[in-house]
Amino acid sequence: MQILEKSGLEAWKKAKEMKPEKVISLLNKKGLAGRGGACFPAGTKWEFALNSESDKKYVICNADEGEPGTFKDKYIIINNPETLVEGILIACNTIGAKHAYIYLRREYRYLEKNLTKIIKKIIKKADTDIQIDIVLGAGAYICGEETAIIRSIEGRRGQPYYKPPFPAVEGLFGKPTIINNVETLANVPLAIIKDDWNPNLRLFSLSGNLKNPGIYEMPLGTSLKELIALGKPEKSIKAIYFGCAGGCIPFNQEWKIDPEFINSTGCMLGSCTMIAVDESQSIVDIVTIIAKFFEYESCGKCTPCREGSMRILSLLEKISLGYANMDDIKLLEELCCVIRDSSLCGLGQSSTMHILTALKNFREEFEEKCRLR
Amino acid sequence: MQITLNGNKVECEKGKTILEIAQDNDIRIPTLCWQEDFHPEARCRICLVEVNGKLMPSCSTKIQKDMQIETETEKVKKTRRMNLELMMADHLKSCFIDTSNHELCRIVAEEGIKNIRFEPKKQHGKDTSGRAVVRDPNKCISCGRCVQACRDTQNITAIDFAYRGHKSKVTPYFEKDLHKTYCIKCGQCILSCPVEAIVEQDHTEQVIKHLADPKKHVVVQTAPAIRASLGEEFGNKPGTLVKGRMVAAAKALGFDRVFDTNLGADLTIIEEANELIDRVKNNSPLPMFTSCCPGWIKYVEHFRHDLIPHLSTCKSPHEMLGVLVKTYYAEKQGINPEDIIVVSIMPCTAKKFESAREELGNDVDYVLTTREFAKLIKLKNIDFNQLDEQDFDDPLGISTGAAALFGATGGVMEAALRTAYETATGKSLAKLEFDQVRGTEAIKNGSIHINNIEVKFGVAHGMMNACELLESYKDYHFIEIMACPGGCIGGGGQPIPTTWEIKKKRIEAIYNEDAGLSLRKSHENPVLKKIYEEFLGDIGGTKAHKLLHTGYVEREL
Numbered sequence: 001m002q003i004l005e006k007s008g009l010e011a012w013k014k015a016k017e018m019k020p021e022k023v024i025s026l027l028n029k030k031g032l033a034g035r036g037g038a039c040f041p042a043g044t045k046w047e048f049a050l051n052s053e054s055d056k057k058y059v060i061c062n063a064d065e066g067e068p069g070t071f072k073d074k075y076i077i078i079n080n081p082e083t084l085v086e087g088i089l090i091a092c093n094t095i096g097a098k099h100a101y102i103y104l105r106r107e108y109r110y111l112e113k114n115l116t117k118i119i120k121k122i123i124k125k126a127d128t129d130i131q132i133d134i135v136l137g138a139g140a141y142i143c144g145e146e147t148a149i150i151r152s153i154e155g156r157r158g159q160p161y162y163k164p165p166f167p168a169v170e171g172l173f174g175k176p177t178i179i180n181n182v183e184t185l186a187n188v189p190l191a192i193i194k195d196d197w198n199p200n201l202r203l204f205s206l207s208g209n210l211k212n213p214g215i216y217e218m219p220l221g222t223s224l225k226e227l228i229a230l231g232k233p234e235k236s237i238k239a240i241y242f243g244c245a246g247g248c249i250p251f252n253q254e255w256k257i258d259p260e261f262i263n264s265t266g267c268m269l270g271s272c273t274m275i276a277v278d279e280s281q282s283i284v285d286i287v288t289i290i291a292k293f294f295e296y297e298s299c300g301k302c303t304p305c306r307e308g309s310m311r312i313l314s315l316l317e318k319i320s321l322g323y324a325n326m327d328d329i330k331l332l333e334e335l336c337c338v339i340r341d342s343s344l345c346g347l348g349q350s351s352t353m354h355i356l357t358a359l360k361n362f363r364e365e366f367e368e369k370c371r372l373r
Numbered sequence: 374m375q376i377t378l379n380g381n382k383v384e385c386e387k388g389k390t391i392l393e394i395a396q397d398n399d400i401r402i403p404t405l406c407w408q409e410d411f412h413p414e415a416r417c418r419i420c421l422v423e424v425n426g427k428l429m430p431s432c433s434t435k436i437q438k439d440m441q442i443e444t445e446t447e448k449v450k451k452t453r454r455m456n457l458e459l460m461m462a463d464h465l466k467s468c469f470i471d472t473s474n475h476e477l478c479r480i481v482a483e484e485g486i487k488n489i490r491f492e493p494k495k496q497h498g499k500d501t502s503g504r505a506v507v508r509d510p511n512k513c514i515s516c517g518r519c520v521q522a523c524r525d526t527q528n529i530t531a532i533d534f535a536y537r538g539h540k541s542k543v544t545p546y547f548e549k550d551l552h553k554t555y556c557i558k559c560g561q562c563i564l565s566c567p568v569e570a571i572v573e574q575d576h577t578e579q580v581i582k583h584l585a586d587p588k589k590h591v592v593v594q595t596a597p598a599i600r601a602s603l604g605e606e607f608g609n610k611p612g613t614l615v616k617g618r619m620v621a622a623a624k625a626l627g628f629d630r631v632f633d634t635n636l637g638a639d640l641t642i643i644e645e646a647n648e649l650i651d652r653v654k655n656n657s658p659l660p661m662f663t664s665c666c667p668g669w670i671k672y673v674e675h676f677r678h679d680l681i682p683h684l685s686t687c688k689s690p691h692e693m694l695g696v697l698v699k700t701y702y703a704e705k706q707g708i709n710p711e712d713i714i715v716v717s718i719m720p721c722t723a724k725k726f727e728s729a730r731e732e733l734g735n736d737v738d739y740v741l742t743t744r745e746f747a748k749l750i751k752l753k754n755i756d757f758n759q760l761d762e763q764d765f766d767d768p769l770g771i772s773t774g775a776a777a778l779f780g781a782t783g784g785v786m787e788a789a790l791r792t793a794y795e796t797a798t799g800k801s802l803a804k805l806e807f808d809q810v811r812g813t814e815a816i817k818n819g820s821i822h823i824n825n826i827e828v829k830f831g832v833a834h835g836m837m838n839a840c841e842l843l844e845s846y847k848d849y850h851f852i853e854i855m856a857c858p859g860g861c862i863g864g865g866g867q868p869i870p871t872t873w874e875i876k877k878k879r880i881e882a883i884y885n886e887d888a889g890l891s892l893r894k895s896h897e898n899p900v901l902k903k904i905y906e907e908f909l910g911d912i913g914g915t916k917a918h919k920l921l922h923t924g925y926v927e928r929e930l
Binding site: 142157162164295296297298299300301302303304306307308309310331334335338341342343344 | 452
């Protein structure tokens with residue numbers, strides 16, 4: 001796998017010799033896009049932070065892998081932490097930060113000990129005064145959102161705030177900050193040092209009704225059929241969920257895994273999470289379970305997400321139990337759109353995508369529940 | 374910079390938000406969590422507008438060149454209505470739409486929402502234990518304005534959000550009852566709340582009961598800041614002085630005597646100026662802090678035990694007057710003090726807490742806020758604006774311009790300086806106005822030479838500013854602190870809304886009242902001269918000390 005290759009600090013040495021602008025343009029040329037879900041070009045993000053004048057700057061590695069069904073960052077932290085730490089050092093050096101934080105989700109705290117050891121080792125080997133600290137989250141899903149991470153590290157209530165100002169201009173403790181996902185940062189040294197580094201190779205977290213769930217590295221553009229086959233489904237697959245927040249599509253063998261195409265279906269590829277759902281499952285039940293997740297994980301700051309997620313759950317429970325009528329489906333749909341359009345942060349905005357896409361692709365399952373009435 | 378607002382090209386300044394541009398152009402955008410002078414948090418999502426096809430919160434989105442802004446598209450309306458319905462669903466069951474102050478219900482009515490499609494679900498306990506401020510979390514819509522007021526203007530943070538998602542709520546820390554916290558009862562949260570989820574403890578019913586009791590001699594006194602704000606409750610412009618009508622209304626309500634807290638203020642100044650001169654002479658702890666603001670006192674008792682010896686021991690004006698009513702006046706009139714009920718009309722919620730302090734006894738029985746007083750007048754169907762002006766009752770109805778100043782930030786300082794200078798030097802001030810302590814700057818200071826001593830004074834209003842002043846309090850001899858921004862005219866018991874624009878008008882009215890009076894120095898108050906002669910004895914003497922001074926306690930955090 002490409003992601004398991006090591007640079008052995010060669011990339012760090014090379015980047016240190018280069019001007020920051022050159023590192024950034026190299027990353028842009030190589031096409032390194034953010035792997036956290038938004039696919040924002042990593043180099044461009046760094047450029048904003050580089051150009052922000054400040055006495056202090058920070059780098060945050062987002063290891064709060066909270067999206068259900070996603071476990072690629074854990075895979076990297078376990079199997080190639082050296083390259084990840086090297087990537088963080090390169091990021092610090094490029095934008096001029098002396099301090100970096102790894103925001104590790106609480107559920108991964110058993111990785112902390114080894115990661116601390118590796119950080120010490122790499123920093124010593126790299127002979128740098130950059131400091132890397134691990135901050136453990138408290139388990140809130142919202143703290144994977146970049147502004148909420150900032151608040152959480154600052155010791156405040158982990159809630160997102162309205163951007164602008166963007167973190168690259170005014171982030172942690174009011175200083176320019178870049179926040180990159182684990183996979184993005186782990187790819188930085190490889191992109192710098194390997195001539196044959198392929199930007200299209202992504203880590204897919206496969207789970208659901210599969211015999212062989214796990215992490216698979218495949219290029220974007222692979223067909224759904226090929227990818228799901230890796231996970232060895234036992235029954236015929238009905239739908240694919242892109243995590244909880246990414247929405248669902250019917251399992252069409254010919255469709256290709258391509259971010260733009262996935263977007264056109266109303267879903268989001270996000271961090272390449274795929275939960276396979278076979279025909280024995282009820283979509284309404286799955287949607288209800290996910291809605292429960294979002295109801296529990298809403299931070300409560302803005303009205304639509306705080307109040308709406310609770311209302312959505314009760315509407316779905318009503319549908320699921322067969323007490324609903326068609327008006328309830330209409331209300332559900334309207335509410336989902338309002339939450340999508342008016343929530344404050346990305347979490348709220350994407351929290352109803354799974355319902356809207358389920359209503360689009362599997363509407364008959366919802367209507368059938370209502371007809372029972 | 375040019376933008377398009379609802380199809381019209383609009384020129385506007387860089388750095389402004391969409392909401393500000395809309396307000397400048399008289400375009401209505403409803404808001405709930407937004408409040409003037411605060412950093413917008415964009416929580417409520419009511420002020421969303423469509424910008425180039427995307428919904429953005431107008432309160433916190435800065436304008437950019439060539440923005441296409443639409444404030445009333447179908448999408449905007451639909452989204453706004455849904456969010457309002459979501460808020461109303463749980464709010465409605467505990468809401469009594471009886472006032473125009475209720476922003477949420479007003480917006481809901483404006484939007485023409487008749488039907489809420491969701492059932493109420495949440496059930497919270499009320500917190501009505503406090504004597505001053507009470508909360509009904511069932512009405513709360515989590516807009517966060519009270520939290521902002523408590524944290525950003527007052528630097529207290531007695532209340533904040535706890536829990537998350539739909540379980541999140543505004544609550545005192547550790548979900549304590551509010552009266553068991555270090556809340557200073559200033560009531561700025563009440564002024565901020567758009568849904569009356571946090572209000573003063575209502576004492577109107579008790580007062581009505583006493584008014585109806587022929588055995589009770591019910592005396593009312595009105596604070597200096599009331600006459601400059603009460604009119605607003607009856608549609609008068611901010612800054613209208615309604616002294617005469619206010620007295621008439623109190624009499625129409627059936628109070629047996631209407632006295633003026635301003636007389637108590639004059640008395641406070643005489644005692645306080647004397648105390649200041651004493652402290653300077655005798656090397657007692659300096660600087661001396663004013664003690665008429667009960668919110669500030671409570672702050673010191675919780676957070677700054679080291680400053681307790683620095684607090685003036687003078688009771689606040691309405692407590693002083695309360696004592697006089699129950700001693701001097703009772704004696705003179707031959708009324709048993711136990712049959713006298715003293716009601717103070719105050720711009721303040723912390724006064725409610727103060728009147729219940731043990732060491733102050735029963736000097737004052739009830740404190741009503743400006744709003745509660747207006748409510749009484751409305752309940753009795755008194756046509757306030759048609760009342761004929763009347764004067765305060767004898768013998769406790771004569772006061773000076775200095776006392777009038779108490780309502781505005783810097784006023785106590787100015788009044789005290791007038792008296793301290795003249796009594797200590799025996800000379801007359803050429804100019805009575807101390808411009809250094811006037812105005813609404815956060816911190817004001819200056820100095821004056823009294824008998825070759827340069828007396829340095831500082832003034833702060835709003836606890837955030839006060840905390841800043843406390844950083845360098847040792848530089849001063851005398852410091853006035855008022856917990857509420859603007860002083861008592863911006864108090865937590867004042868009419869809603871209380872914005873800076875309105876507060877400045879009220880301050881103007883107060884300075885006009887002072888300027889229009891012939892007596893402008895507290896120590897020249899003829900009634901007080903007589904009371905000292907007949908009853909109190911020496912200024913700062915044993916009897917005066919026993920009746921007019923008090924002590925403070927250390928409170929836990």
